[in-house]
Amino acid sequence: MxxxxxxxxxxxxxxxxxxxxxxxxxxxxxxxxxxxxxxxxxxxxxxxxxxxxxxxSHRKLMDAVIVDILDELTEYIASATDEQDKSDAARRLIAASRALRRWAVEHVPEFQLALVVATPEDDDAVVRQARAQVGAFFGDIFLHVWHEYGASATVPGIHPAASEALADRLLERLQIPLPSSEAAVAFTRCWLRLFGMVCVESLGLTRVIGDHSGALFEAELSDLARMLGLPESALEAGR
CATH class of the missing domain: 1.10.10.60 (Homeodomain-like)
Structure with a gap:
């Protein structure tokens, strides 16, 4: 050159x-x-x-902004996670979860554009990959948690076959390899509960009922940690 x-x-x-x-x-x-x-x-x-x-085009500009946002978010979560011992998957999962929530409530317009009002069916490949990388980051940590703690979870009220089909679709979208259908269903349940809670808070719906500090998120995170059999000490990570 x-x-x-x-x-x-x-x-x-x-x-x-x-x-x-x-x-x-x-x-x-x-x-x-x-x-x-x-x-x-x-x-x-x-x-x-x-x-x-x-x-x-305007769409190409918006796509570039979305990718820029998601790259920043992924880097932020990774940085917070790397503050934990690399061998402690439980603490890394908790730290990553809190980092996701913290970034979302501090960057509401960006988070909503990139992940809350998303229209995946209209995205080009680069945007789809950028969106998938956030869930895939959690999937990789979850894989280590699953191997370490032998966690097991099911989706209440949904037939196991339906749960597995839904989980398989999510993993295909996020490009996450998990070792069993049981692990896939457990990750799907955890991810949707965690991500859903962050979305609800980013929309301001928890503040309407007086939750200004993420108390409902913390309650959900504690419940998920118990479901996965994580040690109580893991909940100190990323505070």
Whole structure:
């Protein structure tokens, strides 16, 4: 690569980073409806055709913002998890869970755009992969928990065959290899309860009833830890 080509690439990369920063500032300060090509161009001091040199449609811009958000979220969870002993799967799972909740309530517009109001059937492959990586991160930790504690769980009120079919679909979407249908159902139950609780809190529904500190999330997390047979000490992780 020539020096001029390298320089052009550095300029392009710097502009892309600024485009993401400006787009997310518009998202967080004005809402998703305000995040348009024209608005980004105005904040960047560019013309709309100049933005189209980087993103050929509004959808492509939104997809890039979603991927940027999910990469940041995954990195945040991974960083919090790495503060725990790598051999202690239970504490790593609890720390990752608390990190997911903490990031979501501190970045509500981003979390809702990327994971709450998602339309997976319309996503391109890169966006689907970015969304799947969050669940897959938890799936990898769960695999170690399953092997270490021999956890077992079922989905109450659902026939086991139906539970397995639903679990298989989730694992296929998240690209998570688990050793048995029992493990798949247990992970599905845990993931949907955990992720669902975070979504509910990010929407502000728990604050309506006076929960401003995540007490309901903590109760759910404690219940899931007991279901998986985790030691009580694991619940101290990531506080």
């Amino acid at each position: 020539s020096s001029s080509t390298s320089r052009r690439q550095r300029v392009r990369d710097a502009t892309l980073r600024e485009l993401m920063s400006v787009s997310r500032e518009i998202l967080t300060s004005q809402g998703v409806e305000a995040l348009t090509i024209r608005a980004v161009a105005r904040e960047m001091g560019m013309t709309p055709p100049g933005i189209y040199r980087y993103f050929d």
